[in-house]
Amino acid sequence: MTHSTTDSTRTVTGGAGDASHVVVDVRRRPTTWTGLWFVLPFLAFYLLFLVWPAIVGLGYSFTDRSLAGGPVSLVGLDNWNESLTDPALYDSLWNTLVFTLLSVPIMVLLALGLALLTDHARRLGWFLRLSFFAPFVLPVAVMALIWEWMYNPSLGLFNGVLGQIGLEGSQWLFSEDTAMFSVVIATAWWQVGFNYLLYLAAMQSIPKDVYEAASIDGAGAWQRVGRITLPMLSRTTVLITVLQLIGSLRVFEQVYLMTGGGPNFATRTIIQYIYDSGFVGLRIGLASSMAYIFMALVVVVSIAQFRFFAQKED
Amino acid sequence: MTTATRPPATSGASRVEVRTTARRRPAPGVIALYTVAALAALLWLVPLAWAIATSIKPEGETTAMPPTWFTANPTFEAYLNVLGRGDIVRWTANSLISTTLVTVLTLIVCVLAAYGFSRFDFRGRPWLFALIIGGILIPPQTLIVPQFVLMTQLGLVDTYWGIALPQVVAPVFVFILKRFFDAIPRDYEDAARMDGAGPVRVLWSVVLPLSRPILTAVGIFTFIGAWNNFLWPFLVTTAPEMMTLPVGLGTVMGGYGIQYAQVMASAVLGAVPLLVVFLLFQRHIVTGVAGAGIKG
Structure with a gap:
């Protein structure tokens, strides 16, 4: 194609x-075969570490294989039945969906807002880019340690500051009601820089004379943003939304490090549940069936998105 | 430039004039804009600043309520304690070795594959390309169980190769590089070929020098991604001395519990290597994201 x-x-x-x-x-x-020789090294990695595990994993899902070893026997669809009727699986899918629905709009709109600020406050350009993007390069463990410390209900910065201005603090990561939202805020701080740079690059590629022509016609700053910048960014917004949605569905690391999936499993994501089943519960077969259910969902969502947006673009 | 200043109401010809006036007396809107921008940037730095502020406090002061930003007795004791234990140095070295492996291997295999797809026709090419691009859709985290079993069978658990090899599979970079190669005119290569250069030679001495920006961008993003990868190194390393920096900080540091100055000192130490890389390569990173985004 x-x-x-x-x-x-x-x-x-x-x-x-x-x-x-x-x-x-x-x-x-x-x-000729020349091209194939070039492709071969990548293909070897791809087959060994992606295709082969994908096939083997599907096989595991029909067995009672354990990570602890021991005899393996075929169990038919037992794992699939158990997964598909497991309320905890649906809970973890729901938690993943909640994270996605909270994080996607926040991380798209926040990126847009910060990029608009940077694009207009040109003289602070390098300082703004540095501040907004720097957290993106932090290892997840560093980000988690810092935010756990700031969120600490009795000793942390947030509740301390809230107390000083006479407001009641929150339990942040320690309450079922606020834990996921707290993780989303931390994630936005950590990862928004990438979307921000994409927006900023798109804004700076809009030809200057378009703005100048609008100015001559008497358009104010707000009008130029609303009538020129935002419409010309629609392709970028589509791209960022698609990437962010796919990325958010795969959430695991920061949630696992900050809450461990708690309190009371309120923030356990689907990938953590796969990990818990396979590496803590040692049930490889069961974990594999869950992994395939999730993989199917992600692939369906991705393809649906691409088709939807591809149609829209035409 | 004009975006930051008030547009001239009459004509565009007097732009220079308007700009000089604006520099002397900025409009209220511009002052507000710069204030909001500066405040947002400072707010964004609060978590890092708070980590540093905590890390240089004596351990007894870290839990003071209400929180204070500045200590009267700054000390590097927490850093000395953390560094003295040695494990964070070891983890940093592990990260450096495994991340370098990932970056070098990824660049080699992805460049070769992208060039093969871009320039040569061979049997099954459309099929292979579709197969590889389809891999972008598969979340790597869903393959952790069979990948781990494979690594156990290969005897690569707790080795650098075990950490690095599965991370080399990056179909998205094949896609990005192929698109870049496609846009390079073939005339240069034809000339080199007529001088008798073989395909590898042509790639090395003609195409790669022209591709420096995209190679830098792919290299940097592979490096950042591999350095910060958590789940796979977390699974494939069990011995503390084989852990990478993120894994060590994430699993072992929790055990230090209430010694907040030390916890924050290790967080700061864990942040430093990539912050340095970022500051050195800031321009490449920004243009790299820009290039990927605009063409995407």
């Missing part, structure tokens, strides 16, 4: 001087 478009473009653009040469070069490019 992709290469055929490229090839035809090439035929058109390259056809200036001696078109016949180009056509021969592209259309009847000799089918």
Whole structure:
């Protein structure tokens, strides 16, 4: 698909001087094995560490294999039945969905807002970029340690400051009601920098004369943002939303480190449940069936998104 | 530039004039904008600043309520204690070794594959490309169980290779690099080929020098991603002396419990390596994201 478009473009653009040469070069490019040799090293990694585990994992899901070893026997669809009727699986899927629905709008809109600020306050440019993007390069464990410390209900910065201005503190990570939202806030601080840079780059690629023309026509700053910047960013917004949605569905590490899935499993995500079943409960077969259920959901959501947005773009 | 200043109401010709006026007497809107921007940036630095402020307090002062930003008795004791224990140095070295392995291998195999797909026709090419690009959709975390079993069978648990190898599979970089190679005119390569250069030689001495920006971007993002990867190194290392920095900080540091100055000192030490990389490569990172985004 992709290469055929490229090839035809090439035929058109390259056809200036001696078109016949180009056509021969592209259309009847000799089918050799050279290309395969180039692809082979990646393919080896890909087959060994992705395709093979994917096949083996599907096989495991029909067995009672244990991480502790011992005899393995086929159990048919038992693992799949157990997973699909397990309320805890649906709870963990729900928690993942809650995280996604909270984090996607926050991380898209926040990125847009911060990028708009940076794009207009040009003289603070380097300082703003540094502040907003720097947290992105922190290891998740560092981010988790710092935020757990700030969220600490009795000794932390947040409740301390709230107390000083006479407000009641929160339990943050230690209450079922606030734990997930607290993780979302920390995640936004940590990861928004990537979306922010994407927005900023898109804004700075909008031609200056468009703004100048609007200014001459008497458009104010707000009007220029609303009528020019935002509409011209729609492609970027689609891209960021798609990437963020797929990324948020895969959430695990920061939640696991900050709450361990608690309190009372209120923040246990699906990936943590797969980990708990396979590496704590040692039931490889059961964990594999869960992994496949989740993988199927992610693939369906991803494909649906791409089709939806591809149609919209046309 | 004009976006930050008030637009001239009459004509665009007097722009220079307007700008000089604006520099002397900024409009209230501009002052408000800069104030909001500066406050937001300072707010964003609070967590890091608070970690540093805590880390240089004597252990007895860290739990004071209400919290104080500045201690009268700053000390590096927490850092000395953490460094003296040695494990954080070991974890940093482990991270450096495994992350370098991942980055070098990823660059080599992804560049070769992308070039193969971009420039050569061979049997099954569309199929293979679709198979590899389809891999972007699969969340790697769903394969942790069979990958771990595989690593046990290969005897690679608690080794650098065990940490690095599964992370090398990055179909998205094959896609990005192929798109970049596709846009490079083939005339240079044709010239080199006529001089008798083989395909590897052409890639090395013609295509790669032209691809420096994208190679830098892919390299940096692979490095950041591998350095900060948590789940896989967490699973495949069981011995504390084989842990990477994020894994060590995430699992072992919890055990230090209430010694907050030490916990924050290790967080700061854990943040330093990549912050340095970021400061050194800031421009490459920004343009790298920009390039991926605009074309995406």
